[in-house]
Amino acid sequence: MNNSMNIFQLFGIKVKIHITFILLPLLVGLGVYLTEGPLNAVRAIIFILFIFTCVTFHEFSHSLVAQHFKIKVKSIILLPIGGVATMEKMPEKPREEFLMAIAGPLFNIALAIILFYPIYVLFGRNLSQMNPANSNFDTWKATILYMYWVNPILAIFNMLPAFPMDGGRALRAFLASRIGISKATRIAVSIGHTFAVIFGLFGLISGHILLILIAFFIYIAASQEEKMLNLKLILGHYSAKDILSKEYVTISPETTITKVLELSLKTSQQDFPVLAINKVVGILTRQNLISAIHQNGKEKAVKEFMSHKYLSVKMNEHLTGLYNKMAANNLKTALVFHRDILKGVISLEDIARVYNLETKA
Numbered sequence: 001m002n003n004s005m006n007i008f009q010l011f012g013i014k015v016k017i018h019i020t021f022i023l024l025p026l027l028v029g030l031g032v033y034l035t036e037g038p039l040n041a042v043r044a045i046i047f048i049l050f051i052f053t054c055v056t057f058h059e060f061s062h063s064l065v066a067q068h069f070k071i072k073v074k075s076i077i078l079l080p081i082g083g084v085a086t087m088e089k090m091p092e093k094p095r096e097e098f099l100m101a102i103a104g105p106l107f108n109i110a111l112a113i114i115l116f117y118p119i120y121v122l123f124g125r126n127l128s129q130m131n132p133a134n135s136n137f138d139t140w141k142a143t144i145l146y147m148y149w150v151n152p153i154l155a156i157f158n159m160l161p162a163f164p165m166d167g168g169r170a171l172r173a174f175l176a177s178r179i180g181i182s183k184a185t186r187i188a189v190s191i192g193h194t195f196a197v198i199f200g201l202f203g204l205i206s207g208h209i210l211l212i213l214i215a216f217f218i219y220i221a222a223s224q225e226e227k228m229l230n231l232k233l234i235l236g237h238y239s240a241k242d243i244l245s246k247e248y249v250t251i252s253p254e255t256t257i258t259k260v261l262e263l264s265l266k267t268s269q270q271d272f273p274v275l276a277i278n279k280v281v282g283i284l285t286r287q288n289l290i291s292a293i294h295q296n297g298k299e300k301a302v303k304e305f306m307s308h309k310y311l312s313v314k315m316n317e318h319l320t321g322l323y324n325k326m327a328a329n330n331l332k333t334a335l336v337f338h339r340d341i342l343k344g345v346i347s348l349e350d351i352a353r354v355y356n357l358e359t360k361a
């Protein structure tokens with residue numbers, strides 16, 4: 001995601017912070033400063049930073065379980081509505097998804113239990129004093145009480161079965177092991193949508209903008225999860241050999257950019273495999289072509305602008321895996337090989353065509 005800054009790296013995972021999340025402590029600090037004075041503002045900012053820390057640990061708990069199941073975690077991004085861990089893929093097995101989902105809230109519960117005793121002692125072993133209603137930024141003690149309640153609230157909120165939040169993911173995984181992933185996802189998505197509508201209405205009535213944002217996020221994310229699953233199920237029926245196109249134009253490293261421009265007007269092909277003595281040596285993508293024109297390279301040879309890295313797949317590669325690889329590397333074309341010989345090309349449009357045909361059939 002753009003508009004985010006790296007803050008540190010741990011266990012090979014980059015922790016990034018979204019620009020809007022930097023505004024949050026500043027805005028809250030300013031608001032408290034204007035109404036309650038400077039010392040309260042300092043306490044409010046410390047409180048927000050503590051929430052950051054707990055959310056980061058929460059995301060690390062998910063990520064470490066993911067790494068345990070050999071799933072690569074690229075980064076954790078902190079947004080004003082919570083953290084998001086970006087992973088290369090989601091776990092396939094329901095048991096793995098379940099464990100990964102509950103790891104985050106479990107961390108918050110563990111921290112709440114560990115911190116309970118010292119706080120209990122601090123408040124004179126008086127449970128009624130630990131009521132969250134007694135928390136404010138007027139004293140350090142009242143601020144600590146605010147901080148104490150962060151973890152139980154994070155745990156409860158995330159465990160609501162509002163798919164794709166953690167509780168919803170755990171529920172989906174639990175159902176999937178019994179009724180299959182399709183039905184389980186459909187049920188989890190409708191529960192997610194219901195929660196989103198309830199959150200949204202509640203946010204509108206109470207005037208909580210953050211809650212409205214969360215409702216919006218849950219609604220969209222739940223729908224997206226359903227779409228992604230459909231895509232996966234449909235593409236799972238096909239492999240590269242079923243859809244590869246055998247009619248494609250290849251060029252040589254010595255071909256001029258002008259010649260490729262002519263070719264690209266005649267065909268709908270976006271990317272051109274570059275062959276030297278029948279061996280693939282690279283690919284000239286639409287992006288390469290555009291940058292060649294920008295650099296006044298029309299008369300120059302393809303070899304000066306082509307990409308040496310290209311996505312090569314085997315004939316029996318499943319389209320689900322192929323699509324994931326293309327999406328993860330932001331590539332529009334894959335080259336299909338059989339025993340080192342180029343057999344055809346597959347573009348993102350080819351995959352989209354299969355999906356559209358199947359969903360409309």
Ligand SMILES: [Zn+2]
Nearest residue numbers: 104105158166
């Ligand atoms: Zn979580």
